[in-house]
Amino acid sequence: MTYPLLRVEDLTIGFPYGTVVHGVSFDVHPGETMALVGESGCGKSITAFALMRLLPPGARIQGGHVIFDGVDLAAAAPHALRDIRGRSLSLILQEPMTSLNPVLPIGMQIAEVMRRHEGIGKAAARRRSVELLELVGVTDADRRYDDFPHHFSGGMRQRVMIAMAVACKPRLLIADEPTTALDVTIQAQVLELLDDLRRQLGMAVLLITHDLGVVAQWADRVTVMYAGRVVEQAPVRPFFATPQHPYARGLLDASVGHDGEAHYTTRRLNEIPGSIASAAGEAGCPFAPRCPDRIAACRRAPPVLTALGPDHNVACIVAAGTDHVAVDR
Amino acid sequence: MSLLTVENLHTRYVSRGRTVTAVDGVSLTVAGGETVGLVGESGCGKSTLGKTILRLVDPAEGSIRIAGEEIATLRQAALAPFRRRMQMVFQDPYGSLNPRQTVATLLETPLKVHGIGGRAERRAQVLDMLARVGLPGDAAERYPHEFSGGQRQRIGIARALVLKPQLVICDEPVSALDLSIQAQILNLLVGLKRDLGLSYLFISHDLSVVRYFADRVMVMYLGRIVESADHVTLWRNPQHPYSRALLSAVPVADPTRARAPMTMRGELGSAPTTGCRFRSRCPVAIDRCSVEDPVLRDVGAQHRVACHRPG
Numbered sequence: 187m188t189y190p191l192l193r194v195e196d197l198t199i200g201f202p203y204g205t206v207v208h209g210v211s212f213d214v215h216p217g218e219t220m221a222l223v224g225e226s227g228c229g230k231s232i233t234a235f236a237l238m239r240l241l242p243p244g245a246r247i248q249g250g251h252v253i254f255d256g257v258d259l260a261a262a263a264p265h266a267l268r269d270i271r272g273r274s275l276s277l278i279l280q281e282p283m284t285s286l287n288p289v290l291p292i293g294m295q296i297a298e299v300m301r302r303h304e305g306i307g308k309a310a311a312r313r314r315s316v317e318l319l320e321l322v323g324v325t326d327a328d329r330r331y332d333d334f335p336h337h338f339s340g341g342m343r344q345r346v347m348i349a350m351a352v353a354c355k356p357r358l359l360i361a362d363e364p365t366t367a368l369d370v371t372i373q374a375q376v377l378e379l380l381d382d383l384r385r386q387l388g389m390a391v392l393l394i395t396h397d398l399g400v401v402a403q404w405a406d407r408v409t410v411m412y413a414g415r416v417v418e419q420a421p422v423r424p425f426f427a428t429p430q431h432p433y434a435r436g437l438l439d440a441s442v443g444h445d446g447e448a449h450y451t452t453r454r455l456n457e458i459p460g461s462i463a464s465a466a467g468e469a470g471c472p473f474a475p476r477c478p479d480r481i482a483a484c485r486r487a488p489p490v491l492t493a494l495g496p497d498h499n500v501a502c503i504v505a506a507g508t509d510h511v512a513v514d515r
Numbered sequence: 516m517s518l519l520t521v522e523n524l525h526t527r528y529v530s531r532g533r534t535v536t537a538v539d540g541v542s543l544t545v546a547g548g549e550t551v552g553l554v555g556e557s558g559c560g561k562s563t564l565g566k567t568i569l570r571l572v573d574p575a576e577g578s579i580r581i582a583g584e585e586i587a588t589l590r591q592a593a594l595a596p597f598r599r600r601m602q603m604v605f606q607d608p609y610g611s612l613n614p615r616q617t618v619a620t621l622l623e624t625p626l627k628v629h630g631i632g633g634r635a636e637r638r639a640q641v642l643d644m645l646a647r648v649g650l651p652g653d654a655a656e657r658y659p660h661e662f663s664g665g666q667r668q669r670i671g672i673a674r675a676l677v678l679k680p681q682l683v684i685c686d687e688p689v690s691a692l693d694l695s696i697q698a699q700i701l702n703l704l705v706g707l708k709r710d711l712g713l714s715y716l717f718i719s720h721d722l723s724v725v726r727y728f729a730d731r732v733m734v735m736y737l738g739r740i741v742e743s744a745d746h747v748t749l750w751r752n753p754q755h756p757y758s759r760a761l762l763s764a765v766p767v768a769d770p771t772r773a774r775a776p777m778t779m780r781g782e783l784g785s786a787p788t789t790g791c792r793f794r795s796r797c798p799v800a801i802d803r804c805s806v807e808d809p810v811l812r813d814v815g816a817q818h819r820v821a822c823h824r825p826g
C-alpha cells in the first residue's frame with residue numbers, strides 16, 4: 187500500500203462551549219477519492235476547515251495530527267501553511283458565492299491565485315486562467331474572463347471555484363458538499379469534471395457529502411461520521427454490500443433510492459428513530475439512543491474504531507464483537 | 516370529476532422590466548386520494564405552479580377548478596372557503612413559521628381565521644393534530660426554534676392539516692432534511708394521506724423521493740409539462756429525452772452499478788421564441804425541433820409526451 191498523502195490522526199476540535207469533533211482519524215491516498223459522509227452538524231465542515239487550518243473564530247484544534255505530505259499541519263507555522271494552502275492543498279465550498287469576491291472579475295481572481303503561488307507574470311497568468319476556464323467547461327472563456335461572479339449561474343460559479351482550486355495543481359482537493367446546492371443534472375456534470383481533473387492532474391479528492399448515491403458512484407473509499415466521531419470506514423464496495431455500523435445500515439435502509447422499486451403503496455420506509463440531538467450528553471456511544479442493536483455496555487464509553495478486515499473499520503462494540511472488552515472495563 | 520383541474524395555466528413575473536413566464540400553459544388534474552409528483556430542475560416553475568394553484572400568486576390566464584368550481588378569477592376575499600380545502604407544506608418549515616408564536620398559537624390561528632369551533636374545541640383539534648404528526652403534547656407551549664429540523668417540518672405539516680384540507684401541495688417537504696429524518700417525514704405523509712383521505716401535489720427535485728411517493732408523475736421544463744405518466748411507466752419507459760436525462764443523472768447508491776453517461780449538457784436557460792424549449796440541450800434534436808413547438812400528446816395509457824422524437 188502507498189503511504190497516505192494525508193493522515194488525520196485523532197483530530198479533536200472544540201469551541202469554547204465544547205468539543206465538536208472527537209478523535210477523528212482517516213487517511214487519503216494519492217489520487218483517490220475519499221468520501222466523508224454524515225448528517226448536518228456531525229462535524230464534516232469543521233474537520234475540513236481544520237485540515238486547511240482555516241477554522242472559524244473560537245474553534246481550536248484541541249489535539250491530534252494532520253500529516254500532509256510528511257508535515258503536521260496541525261502544528262505548522264503560519265508561513266508554512268500559507269505556502270501549502272492553495273498550492274498543494276485546496277478547498278472548495280458548497281456555496282461558491284461566499285468564497286468568490288463579488289466585485290472582482292472571475293478571471294482576475296483565478297489569475298491572482300496563480301501569481302501569488304507560482305510567481306508568474308500578468309500576461310501568463312491571464313493566459314493560464316483562460317485555459318483553466320476552458321478546462322472546467324466555461325464556454326467563450328476569453329470573453330467571460332472579465333465577467334463578475336453574479337453573471338454566472340450556480341453551476342457555472344462552482345466550475346469557476348473548481349478552476350481556482352486546481353489552478354496550482356494541488357495534490358489534495360477538499361470539496362465540501364460541492365454539489366449540494368445544484369440540480370442532479372448539474373451535479374453529474376460537476377462531479378464528472380472533478381473526476382476528470384483528478385485523473386488528469388493526479389490529485390486526490392476528499393469529497394464531503396451527505397448523499398450516499400454520490401458516495402457510491404464517485405468515491406473509492408468512505409468514512410462515515412456521526413456526532414463528531416468516525417463510526418465506520420471502508421472501500422465503497424464492501425461498505426454498500428455489508429455496512430457494519432447500525433447507523434450506516436440504518437441510513438442505507440432508510441434511503442428511498444436504495445431499493446429502487448419501493449413505492450409507498452407496497453412498502454413503508456425503514457426509519458432511524460429519533461434525531462441526532464439525542465447524542466448530546468451521551469456518555470457512551472453517541473448513536474446508542476437511536477440504535478436497534480444497543481446493549482447495556484454501549485452506554486458506558488464511546489466505542490473505539492476497530493479493524494474488521496483490511497481497510498474496514500467500525501466503531502461499534504456489537505458489530506466488532508468487542509462488547510466483552512467494554513464490559514470488562 | 517377531479518378534485519383539482521388546471522387548464523392552460525400561465526403565470527408571469529415582471530422584474531426589472533423583464534417578463535418571465537414561469538408557468539407557460541400547464542394543464543393537470545389531481546383526483547381525490549391521488550398523489551401527483553412534479554419534478555424538474557430548479558427554476559423550471561414548480562413552486563410558482565403550486566403557489567398559483569393556491570392563489571398565492573395571481574395567474575395571467577387559464578383555469579383552476581376545485582371540485583368543478585372556478586377559482587382562477589375569484590377575488591382574494593371570495594377565496595376563503597377554498598383556502599380551507601387546499602394547503603401548502605413548504606421546504607423550509609422554519610422560514611414559514613412565525614418564531615414568536617407558540618406551536619399552539621401557530622396551529623390555532625388558521626382555525627380562528629376560518630371561524631372554526633370555540634376555544635376548547637380548537638384546543639382539542641390542535642392537540643389532536645400534534646398527536647397525529649407525532650409531536651408530544653407539551654410541544655404546544657413551545658416555540659419553533661426549540662425543535663429540530665424534522666420536528667419543525669412536523670409542525671409545518673400539522674399547521675397545513677389543522678383545517679382538514681382535501682388537497683395538500685407539498686413543496687420540497689423533505690429536501691432540507693437529513694436522510695435519517697426524510698424517511699420519518701415521508702412515512703408520516705403516507706399515514707396522514709391514508710387516515711385523512713388527502714390528495715397531494717408533491718413537488719420535488721429529488722427523483723428518488725418522487726418515485727417512492729407519487730402515483731403519477733409530471734416532468735416540468737421551463738414552465739411546461741413535457742411528460743406525464745404513472746410512476747411505473749415513467750421509470751421503466753421514459754419517452755422525453757429530458758426525462759431520460761433527469762433520471763439517469765440520479766446517482767444510485769450501489770457502487771456495482773455503472774454510472775450512466777450524461778448525455779444532456781448545459782443548463783436551464785430561457786425559452787426560445789420558436790420551436791421546442793429543450794432543443795438547445797437535447798441530444799436528439801432535429802431541424803423540426805427549432806421551428807415547431809411540440810405539444811403534449813398521448814403515447815400510451817395516461818402517458819403523454821411533448822417531443823417530436825420520443826423514445
Ligand SMILES: Nc1ncnc2c1ncn2[C@@H]1O[C@H](COP(=O)(O)OP(=O)(O)O)[C@@H](O)[C@H]1O
Pocket residue numbers: 201206224225226227228229230231232233242243244
Ligand atoms: N462558527 C461556529 N460556531 C459555533 N459552533 C459551530 C460553528 N460552526 C460549526 N459549529 C458546530 O460544530 C458542529 C459541526 O459543524 P459542521 O462541521 O459545520 O457540521 P457539518 O459540516 O457536518 O454539517 C456543529 O455542532 C455546529 O453547530
Ligand SMILES: Nc1ncnc2c1ncn2[C@@H]1O[C@H](COP(=O)(O)OP(=O)(O)O)[C@@H](O)[C@H]1O
Pocket residue numbers: 528529530535537555556557558559560561562563564
Ligand atoms: N417573485 C418572483 N419574481 C420574479 N421572478 C420569479 C419570482 N419567483 C420565481 N421567479 C422566477 O420564475 C421562474 C420559476 O421559479 P420557481 O417557480 O421558483 O421554480 P422552481 O420552484 O421550479 O425552482 C424562475 O425563473 C424564477 O427566477
Ligand SMILES: [Mg+2]
Pocket residue numbers: 230231232362363
Ligand atoms: Mg457542512
Ligand SMILES: [Mg+2]
Pocket residue numbers: 561562563686
Ligand atoms: Mg421551488
